[in-house]
Each structure stands twice: as structure tokens, then as C-alpha cells.
Amino acid sequence: MHIIASSETDAILVLLMSEQTPAVRITGLKKTYPADKKQPPVEALKGLDLMIKQGEFLALLGPNGAGKTTTIGILSGLVNKSEGTIEVCGVDVTTHPDKAKSFIGLVPQEMNFDIFEKVINIVVTQAGYYGIPRAQALKKAEEVLKELGLWDKKNAQAQHLSGGMKRRLLIARALVHEPKILLLDEPTAGVDVELRRGMWDFLRKLSASGTTIVLTTHYLEEAELLASRVAIINHGTIIEEGTVKELITKLNFVTLILDTTEPLKDAALVLLRDMNVKKLDENTLELTLSPGQTVNEAIRKIAATGIQIANIRNAGSRLEEIFVNLIKK
Amino acid sequence: MALRSPILVGYYTMVRKDVTRVLRIWSQTLLPPAITMALYFAIFGTFIGSQVDAIDGFPYIQFIVPGLVMMSVITSSYMNTVSTLYFAKWIKTIHEVMVSPMPNWVVVAGYTSGGVLRGFMVAVIVIAVSLFFTKLTIFSVGVIIGAALLTSLLFSLLGLINAMYAKSFDAINIVPTFVLTPLTYLGGIFYSIDQLPEFFRILSLFNPILYMVNAFRYGFLGITDVPLSLAFGVMGGLTVLAFIVVMYLFHTGKGLKT
Numbered sequence: 295m296h297i298i299a300s301s302e303t304d305a306i307l308v309l310l311m312s313e314q315t316p317a318v319r320i321t322g323l324k325k326t327y328p329a330d331k332k333q334p335p336v337e338a339l340k341g342l343d344l345m346i347k348q349g350e351f352l353a354l355l356g357p358n359g360a361g362k363t364t365t366i367g368i369l370s371g372l373v374n375k376s377e378g379t380i381e382v383c384g385v386d387v388t389t390h391p392d393k394a395k396s397f398i399g400l401v402p403q404e405m406n407f408d409i410f411e412k413v414i415n416i417v418v419t420q421a422g423y424y425g426i427p428r429a430q431a432l433k434k435a436e437e438v439l440k441e442l443g444l445w446d447k448k449n450a451q452a453q454h455l456s457g458g459m460k461r462r463l464l465i466a467r468a469l470v471h472e473p474k475i476l477l478l479d480e481p482t483a484g485v486d487v488e489l490r491r492g493m494w495d496f497l498r499k500l501s502a503s504g505t506t507i508v509l510t511t512h513y514l515e516e517a518e519l520l521a522s523r524v525a526i527i528n529h530g531t532i533i534e535e536g537t538v539k540e541l542i543t544k545l546n547f548v549t550l551i552l553d554t555t556e557p558l559k560d561a562a563l564v565l566l567r568d569m570n571v572k573k574l575d576e577n578t579l580e581l582t583l584s585p586g587q588t589v590n591e592a593i594r595k596i597a598a599t600g601i602q603i604a605n606i607r608n609a610g611s612r613l614e615e616i617f618v619n620l621i622k623k
Numbered sequence: 624m625a626l627r628s629p630i631l632v633g634y635y636t637m638v639r640k641d642v643t644r645v646l647r648i649w650s651q652t653l654l655p656p657a658i659t660m661a662l663y664f665a666i667f668g669t670f671i672g673s674q675v676d677a678i679d680g681f682p683y684i685q686f687i688v689p690g691l692v693m694m695s696v697i698t699s700s701y702m703n704t705v706s707t708l709y710f711a712k713w714i715k716t717i718h719e720v721m722v723s724p725m726p727n728w729v730v731v732a733g734y735t736s737g738g739v740l741r742g743f744m745v746a747v748i749v750i751a752v753s754l755f756f757t758k759l760t761i762f763s764v765g766v767i768i769g770a771a772l773l774t775s776l777l778f779s780l781l782g783l784i785n786a787m788y789a790k791s792f793d794a795i796n797i798v799p800t801f802v803l804t805p806l807t808y809l810g811g812i813f814y815s816i817d818q819l820p821e822f823f824r825i826l827s828l829f830n831p832i833l834y835m836v837n838a839f840r841y842g843f844l845g846i847t848d849v850p851l852s853l854a855f856g857v858m859g860g861l862t863v864l865a866f867i868v869v870m871y872l873f874h875t876g877k878g879l880k881t
């Protein structure tokens with residue numbers, strides 16, 4: 295590991311880190327952006343608590359302005375916190391910021407590299423900032439650029455890369471020092487479907503190799519497919535967290551689509567008014583199960599009204615349902 | 624020799640990147656001072672200077688060369704750090720440095736060294752140009768290097784402060800235009816303050832650039848309007864003060880972190 299160990303204390307901190315140490319532990323994190331000209335102060339984080347285990351793949355979901363980028367910014371050292379504590383691999387980011395930063399790789403939302411610089415130089419320079427000697431950095435850069443399919447572009451100026459390649463360059467740069475934790479701030483925003491899927495495969499492989507990944511995203515499908523755990527953030531606090539399965543079970547927002555053999559009659563629907571059903575068209579009903587209600591029970595009630603069910607299918611977007619319902623609260 | 628210490632590797636990476644940039648865009652960084660100073664030497668030194676009496680026994684052109692070299696060092700060092708850091712802020716490449724585990728003092732040392740090296744490169748070029756117009760005497764190499772080093776260090780640090788506060792490209796030109804240039808011109812480059820009326824002579828003593836120009840001139844000609852120890856005291860004191868301010872601003876993340 296190429297980290298800047300500037301003192302014996304730092305070396306001891308590394309030794310103290312066991313497998314049980316959380317990759318990230320955030321407690322009571324608050325951030326208020328000061329007033330600027332005509333803008334009043336903005337309270338972006340209001341006491342956020344979050345723990346991420348080593349090797350976990352966490353998706354941080356939330357609408358715009360929820361506090362996702364602020365959280366990532368504070369974790370990576372780009373934003374000053376107002377209050378609270380953050381530990382990265384057991385190291386306090388306030389007392390040992392340099393040590394904590396050595397564990398993290400950041401893939402930002404914006405293309406923040408020098409567009410006039412060659413691809414290889416961007417990656418090798420970043421490795422240098424992490425204390426990796428140039429000869430070693432060149433080898434490591436070759437490795438990550440090959441892995442991300444950018445090796446044949448190594449001598450191209452970054453400005454001449456396609457949008458997708460630029461995104462991959464951000465990932466290569468973040469991985470060159472082999473971070474224990476990779477933070478990705480909406481890495482697939484504006485990326486086409488094929489490329490997005492390629493990036494998902496890469497992130498799955500990276501996660502399987504033991505890297506802890508924190509991903510903020512607007513694509514709920516992305517969170518559902520990739521993450522082992524999801525944390526939903528809104529108005530500066532975590533409002534729900536768990537595995538996708540846990541969230542669905544806990545919140546029971548299962549939505550089913552029922553196709554009927556005959557057109558739906560209003561009289562039958564009146565009998566179902568205590569249930570969460572919605573007529574989508576003459577032959578289609580949408581059923582959202584109430585908390586604690588089983589599929590069997592719901593179907594029995596519907597069948598009792600005389601409605602003949604031809605087919606049942608899942609409404610899909612399960613996480614989306616949860617997400618929308620949660621942030622509405 | 625391969626560098627082993629991560630801190631040294633980080634520092635070397637910063638300096639290498641900056642020096643590579645300075646050399647790559649030499650027509651913007653190294654050529655302009657050579658042309659500007661050649662004009663100064665020709666117009667003020669040769670054309671007008673030939674009509675001016677010798678100062679302290681030295682022909683006018685010989686008297687002004689050290690000051691003009693120092694003016695180039697000041698401008699180059701300042702502009703190097705202010706433009707490098709402000710541009711890095713503007714295109715957000717500063718984040719590459721900020722997310723890294725390099726301590727703040729290494730980052731400050733990296734940027735400052737870039738400014739000092741550009742200042743020295745420009746000094747060598749301008750001195751070489753001056754040889755086309757006059758002969759050069761050297762009184763004390765140590766004083767020349769010491770004065771140039773402290774001056775370029777100080778103005779590299781001041782450039783960083785300017786860049787941290789700057790919120791637009793205009794803001795990085797305001798200080799050089801309205802503060803640096805007047806102070807430099809009034810810093811005894813073209814005259815000895817002993818030639819000034821008493822009030823302006825005393826007023827000039829409050830201009831820190833006067834001490835830098837005179838110390839540098841002493842290194843070449845062995846003459847100075849101010850005591851050498853005072854000159855080095857002013858340069859050293861201001862450099863330490865500027866370093867403390869820069870470190871404090873980096874610690875708080877002024878203009879860098881939100």
C-alpha cells in the first residue's frame with residue numbers, strides 16, 4: 295500500500311485497523327454552507343449517521359440537494375464539515391486527514407482533470423501525489439488504463455476522449471493508488487446504456503475483489519442491481535437504510551399488476567375500496583400490498599368480488615416505489 | 624536516483640508538473656520578460672541612459688540592470704503561483720491535490736518551488752539579455768542568490784494568497800496591476816532614493832520592494848541605499864509572515880474548500 299506514513303503514530307493506526315473496523319463511520323455529521331450574497335445559509339447535512347462495512351457496496355440514493363455530494367465531499371477532503379465525526383478505516387479525518395485520505399479514491403461528478411494533459415500523465419501525476427514513485431506509477435497506470443480500456447489512448451489529450459472515456463479516466467485516476475474505499479459521485483450520469491452496463495460490470499468485479507464502494511446515483515436500477523446495501527438520504531439525513539430486500543420487506547411496497555379476463559366492473563371495484571388498488575384500464579388493476587398483507591390474502595379478496603385474474607406480474611421499479619414514497623414523507 | 628519518501632515523491636510530482644508546464648508554454652512564461660527587458664535596456668539604459676549621469680560611479684544602464692532583473696523575478700514568481708493555483712481552482716484540478724494525502728506544507732512547498740524556479744529561469748534569461756547592452760560585474764554571488772531566493776519565495780507565497788481569495792480572472796490581475804507594478808516602479812529600480820526629496824525618500828523606505836532591489840543591486844555593484852542586514856531582515860520577515868498566512872489559509876481551506 296502506498297500511503298504517506300508521516301509518523302510512528304500513523305503506523306500504529308494502520309496496525310490497529312482490523313477487518314471488523316468499519317470502512318466508514320459517520321456520526322452526527324452536519325454541514326451548513328454560509329450565506330453568500332443574496333443566498334441565505336444552506337443546511338445541507340443535519341446530523342447524518344452512517345456506517346459502511348469493509349468490502350460493502352453501498353448506494354447512496356437521494357433527490358437533488360439531499361446532501362449526497364456534500365457527504366462525499368467531506369469524506370474525500372473537499373468540503374469542510376460543520377460538526378460531527380468521520381472515521382475512515384478507523385482513522386479520524388479531522389485529526390489525521392492525510393492518513394484518512396490515503397484510503398480513499400474519488401470519482402467526482404465533474405470532469406476535474408486538465409483537458410490539455412495526456413491521459414497517461416493525468417494518472418501518473420495522481421499516483422505521484424499519493425507518494426508512488428514514478429517508475430512504479432507508470433506500471434500501475436498501465437494496469438488501470440488497460441483494465442478500463444484506455445491504454446490505446448494513453449498519449450491522447452484528455453479533451454479528445456469521448457464522454458464515456460472521460461468517465462473511465464476519472465475511475466482509472468481514482469484507482470491508481472489502490473484505495474480501500476472508492477467513492478463514486480453519480481459516475482454514470484449522462485452515459486449511454488451500453489457504457490453504463492460496462493461500468494456496472496467493472497464495479498461488480500472491483501467490489502468482488504474487496505474494495506469498499508460508495509456510489510451516489512439517480513438511477514435506482516443501478517442501486518438495485520449493484521449495491522449490497524442502500525441508504526436513502528433526504529434533507530440532509532439518512533431516512534432509511536438496508537439491503538434492497540430488507541427495505542422492500544420492511545416497507546412492504548410490493549406492487550402487482552393484475553390482468554383480468556373480463557372488463558372491470560365499477561361494482562366490483564367499490565367492494566375493494568379498503569384496498570390499495572387502481573384501475574389502469576378496462577382489463578388491468580394495479581395492486582399495492584398494505585403493510586403485513588400477503589399476496590394470498592389480497593388475491594382472495596379480489597377473487598371474492600367476482601374478478602377473474604388471468605395473469606399477475608410485478609410492477610417493477612420496486613426500489614423506485616420505496617424511494618418515491620419515502621421522500622414524499 | 625529514485626525517490627523513496629512518499630512526501631518527497633509528492634513534492635517532486637508537483638514541481639515536475641509545474642516546471643513542465645512553464646517550459647511547454649515558454650512563449651508565454653519565459654519569452655515575454657526577455658523581450659520587455661530588452662526594450663527597457665535599449666530605451667532606458669542605452670538611448671536615455673547615455674544622457675544620464677553615472678550613479679555612485681556606475682553608468683546608468685549598469686545601475687538599472689539589477690533592479691530590472693528583480694522586477695522580472697517578482698512578476699514571474701507572483702504570476703506563476705497566482706495563475707497556476709487560480710487556474711487549478713477554476714478547472715477544479717486542484718481537487719486532484721486536495722484529495723491526496725500530501726500534507727498542506729508539501730502542497731505549499733510544491734507550488735512555491737514552481738514560482739521560485741520560474742523566477743530563477745527568468746532571472747538567468749534577463750541577465751543574459753542584459754549582457755548585450757552592458758557588462759556585468761559581480762560583487763557577491765551569495766547576496767545575489769540570497770536576495771533572489773527570498774524575493775521569489777515571498778512573491779510566490781503572495782501569489783498563492785491572491786489565488787485563494789480570487790473569485791475571477793480579473794481578481795488575479797488587480798494586485799499585479801494596481802499594487803505590484805507601482806510599488807516595483809517606485810522601488811528604486813531607476814533611481815537612488817538619495818536623489819529624491821526628503822519626504823519621498825522616507826516614504827520610499829516603507830516600500831518593501833526597495834529592500835529587495837537594493838540587496839540584489841548590492842550583489843552586483845556593491846552599492847545600496849539601505850543597510851544590507853535591514854534589507855535581508857525585511858525580506859526574511861515578510862517571507863515568514865507570508866508563509867504563516869498561506870499555511871493558515873490552506874488549513875482553513877480558504878477559497879479551496881466550501
